Amino acid sequence: MDFTIDHIYAKSKDDKEILKDFSLHILPGEIHVIMGPNGTGKSTLSKVIMGSKDYVVTKGDMFIDHESILSLNTTERSRKKIFLAMQSPISIEGVTNSEFLRTALSSQLEKNVGIYEFMKEMEKSMNDLNMNSNMMHRSINQGFSGGERKKNEILQMKILKPKFLILDELDSGLDVDSLKIVCDNINQYISENPDTSILIITHYTRILDYIKPKYVHIMIDGKIMKTGAFSLAKEIEEKGFSCVNEVSEASTHE
Amino acid sequence: MISLEIVGLDAEKIKEISKIKQEDDWVLDYRLKSYDLFLKLGYPNFGPSINIDFDKVIYYKSREEDSIKNNWNDINCSIRNELDSVGVLESEKHLDGMGVQYESEVIYHNMLEELTKKNVIFTSIEEGLKKYPDIARKYFGKIVSNSDNKFSALNSSVFSGGSFIYIPPHTKLDRPLQSYFRINSRSMGQFERTLIIVDDDSELYYIEGCTAPNYSESSLHAAVVEIYVGKRSKCRYSTIQNWATNVDNLVTKRALVDEDGKMEWIDGNIGSNITMKYPACILKGDRSEGTCITISVAANKQEQDTGSRMIHLGKNTKSTIISKSIARGGGNATYRGKVDIKESAIHSSAMVKCDTLILDSVSKSDTIPINICGNDSSNIEHEATVSKISDEKLFYLMSRGLDSEKATELIILGFIEKFREELPMEYAVELNQLLKKNL
Numbered sequence: 001m002d003f004t005i006d007h008i009y010a011k012s013k014d015d016k017e018i019l020k021d022f023s024l025h026i027l028p029g030e031i032h033v034i035m036g037p038n039g040t041g042k043s044t045l046s047k048v049i050m051g052s053k054d055y056v057v058t059k060g061d062m063f064i065d066h067e068s069i070l071s072l073n074t075t076e077r078s079r080k081k082i083f084l085a086m087q088s089p090i091s092i093e094g095v096t097n098s099e100f101l102r103t104a105l106s107s108q109l110e111k112n113v114g115i116y117e118f119m120k121e122m123e124k125s126m127n128d129l130n131m132n133s134n135m136m137h138r139s140i141n142q143g144f145s146g147g148e149r150k151k152n153e154i155l156q157m158k159i160l161k162p163k164f165l166i167l168d169e170l171d172s173g174l175d176v177d178s179l180k181i182v183c184d185n186i187n188q189y190i191s192e193n194p195d196t197s198i199l200i201i202t203h204y205t206r207i208l209d210y211i212k213p214k215y216v217h218i219m220i221d222g223k224i225m226k227t228g229a230f231s232l233a234k235e236i237e238e239k240g241f242s243c244v245n246e247v248s249e250a251s252t253h254e
Numbered sequence: 255m256i257s258l259e260i261v262g263l264d265a266e267k268i269k270e271i272s273k274i275k276q277e278d279d280w281v282l283d284y285r286l287k288s289y290d291l292f293l294k295l296g297y298p299n300f301g302p303s304i305n306i307d308f309d310k311v312i313y314y315k316s317r318e319e320d321s322i323k324n325n326w327n328d329i330n331c332s333i334r335n336e337l338d339s340v341g342v343l344e345s346e347k348h349l350d351g352m353g354v355q356y357e358s359e360v361i362y363h364n365m366l367e368e369l370t371k372k373n374v375i376f377t378s379i380e381e382g383l384k385k386y387p388d389i390a391r392k393y394f395g396k397i398v399s400n401s402d403n404k405f406s407a408l409n410s411s412v413f414s415g416g417s418f419i420y421i422p423p424h425t426k427l428d429r430p431l432q433s434y435f436r437i438n439s440r441s442m443g444q445f446e447r448t449l450i451i452v453d454d455d456s457e458l459y460y461i462e463g464c465t466a467p468n469y470s471e472s473s474l475h476a477a478v479v480e481i482y483v484g485k486r487s488k489c490r491y492s493t494i495q496n497w498a499t500n501v502d503n504l505v506t507k508r509a510l511v512d513e514d515g516k517m518e519w520i521d522g523n524i525g526s527n528i529t530m531k532y533p534a535c536i537l538k539g540d541r542s543e544g545t546c547i548t549i550s551v552a553a554n555k556q557e558q559d560t561g562s563r564m565i566h567l568g569k570n571t572k573s574t575i576i577s578k579s580i581a582r583g584g585g586n587a588t589y590r591g592k593v594d595i596k597e598s599a600i601h602s603s604a605m606v607k608c609d610t611l612i613l614d615s616v617s618k619s620d621t622i623p624i625n626i627c628g629n630d631s632s633n634i635e636h637e638a639t640v641s642k643i644s645d646e647k648l649f650y651l652m653s654r655g656l657d658s659e660k661a662t663e664l665i666i667l668g669f670i671e672k673f674r675e676e677l678p679m680e681y682a683v684e685l686n687q688l689l690k691k692n693l
Contacts, residue, residue, distance in 0.1 A: 047649075050653050052649055053649070054649075073652070074649060074652040074653050075655060075656060075658065078653050078654055078655040086653075089650065090644075090647055092650070092651070092664075093669065093671070094667065094668030094669060094671030094672070095664045095665070095671075099664075100651070100664065101654075103656060103660065103664065104655045104656055105655075107657065139668065139671075156654060160654065
């Protein structure tokens with residue numbers, strides 16, 4: 001899926017401007033990484049893409065496959081096959097994982113998904129992720145460890161089959177073994193669905209050992225300050241974000 | 255004979271009701287004494303303000319053919335169709351026995367033959383008082399006194415219909431017994447009276463259902479339910495009350511629990527205008543247990559004043575109250591409960607958990623608990639939360655493709671899941687339908 005953000009400005013409900021003239025273009029099948037220090041607006045970016053009501057876009061536009069999605073609500077964007085794997089997935093009491101996910105899949109496909117075929121797919125996907133199958137019948141994320149919540153996000157990805165995937169701090173809460181399993185699943189998904197565009201938001205380069213990006217963007221104070229190849233990530237890891245100066249303006253696909 | 259209707263109340267009218275029912279003198283005496291108490295007692299000094307014109311209430315209504323039948327074909331066609339349309343006939347398939355009350359009289363009663371052989375009694379209260387006076391006089395009016403409150407006094411003076419159940423010792427029923435109550439007239443007062451005795455080492459699951467169509471004049475439902483749970487016995491009583499929103503629902507429900515007995519109230523309040531209902535357990539026997547799980551949905555100016563009372567008398571007794579309230583559209587869902595661990599009830603414990611979900615800014619909820627711990631070897635735990643539907647939860651569900659209505663519905667159903675999981679399957683389904691309609 002082709003995803004474009006065109007000079008977006010966004011502010012929070014308390015009127016604080018967080019995204020300032022932010023632009024990004026991801027071609028089908030490309031993997032991009034956004035790195036940046038705390039509080040620079042990375043998670044805000046993911047929520048703005050997903051249409052969260054916590055933020056207001058004041059200027060600019062956003063497109064998938066050259067069609068603006070700015071007027072679409074969160075539900076509609078999800079149905080356009082955008083998927084956000086959240087940094088801290090919330091728990092919801094009394095709603096089981098399977099009930100939720102089957103409802104979600106049914107509304108995305110606009111038809112009632114049969115229980116039998118759904119359960120079969122759930123079981124297989126949970127097995128791939130090395131998740132205990134009883135989690136299917138537990139309330140969404142309730143009593144789940146940080147790592148289990150992250151696996152649950154990727155389980156949802158596998159079932160809902162997005163075309164544009166945003167991974168917000170995927171590695172937080174995951175131990176080394178689990179991170180590997182989760183990334184193997186994502187890589188498997190990419191190889192089966194090569195047109196999937198991916199945006200990885202991260203503090204650390206740890207995840208990039210498993211999922212190789214084409215471009216690395218450094219985001220500071222609400223906009224991209226520098227864009228480079230994979231080597232830029234390694235450079236940041238060694239020298240820190242302070243080495244990024246305003247002179248090197250971002251540009252890709254040109 | 256023509257149909258009969260008694261409007262307004264005085265001693266002569268009470269005698270008339272008693273005469274219609276051909277009651278024994280002790281029952282009439284009890285009615286008249288209760289009427290005196292009703293006149294003396296004031297409205298409750300807590301909760302919603304009640305304003306009932308007692309002169310306009312229909313206290314008794316029946317038709318000549320209203321004798322108890324055990325075959326649907328013998329029942330007036332329009333009434334049968336009306337009951338069928340609200341699912342009463344269908345639900346009988348899942349039960350061991352069923353009774354149906356229409357206005358003031360029980361019109362249908364049927365039970366599996368094998369239960370009759372086991373000496374299980376399931377009949378109307380009138381039949382019970384007449385045919386089994388020994389059992390009746392031991393328990394009737396002993397668990398809920400006619401002096402308890404104005405509405406228990408009113409019920410005791412004009413009661414009509416309701417169930418009489420006796421489960422002999424060492425008897426377990428495979429499936430529930432059910433009674434269904436329907437009000438169909440304007441200004442009708444329904445005053446059913448239920449007495450359930452689960453003798454030692456036995457088990458009963460009883461379900462009560464109630465509905466009424468909407469009329470402009472209000473109706474009154476003032477019931478009394480008394481339950482005795484014998485030694486090592488278990489009783490579970492489920493209600494989903496879906497009265498029309500012009501019915502004032504003022505009900506006294508109480509169980510007396512003997513040694514090692516267990517009582518469970520499952521109480522859902524969705525309909526009615528004002529509801530005041532606090533199912534109670536008197537934990538008299540040592541090691542007895544009481545549980546009350548309630549949900550209340552107060553929408554469109556409804557007042558649901560509900561909760562539970564647990565009175566611990568015996569040693570090592572245990573009680574649990576779980577209350578879930580939902581308020582919307584200017585409704586008021588209030589939890590009012592009492593846990594009283596008496597000095598004698600050493601080594602007892604009680605847990606109270608009240609959760610409220612408020613869906614908009616014009617609705618209201620209060621939590622008014624009274625917790626008394628009368629000895630130092632016992633403990634009471636109390637937990638209360640009030641929340642609204644969080645934007646974060648909605649965002650999460652919507653980001654997976656659910657629309658906001660579906661997401662809200664899932665969150666609400668999740669909120670009351672603890673209640674839903676205690677209901678038989680077909681009731682859980684019905685509850686979902688009701689909630690969707692009311693939210």
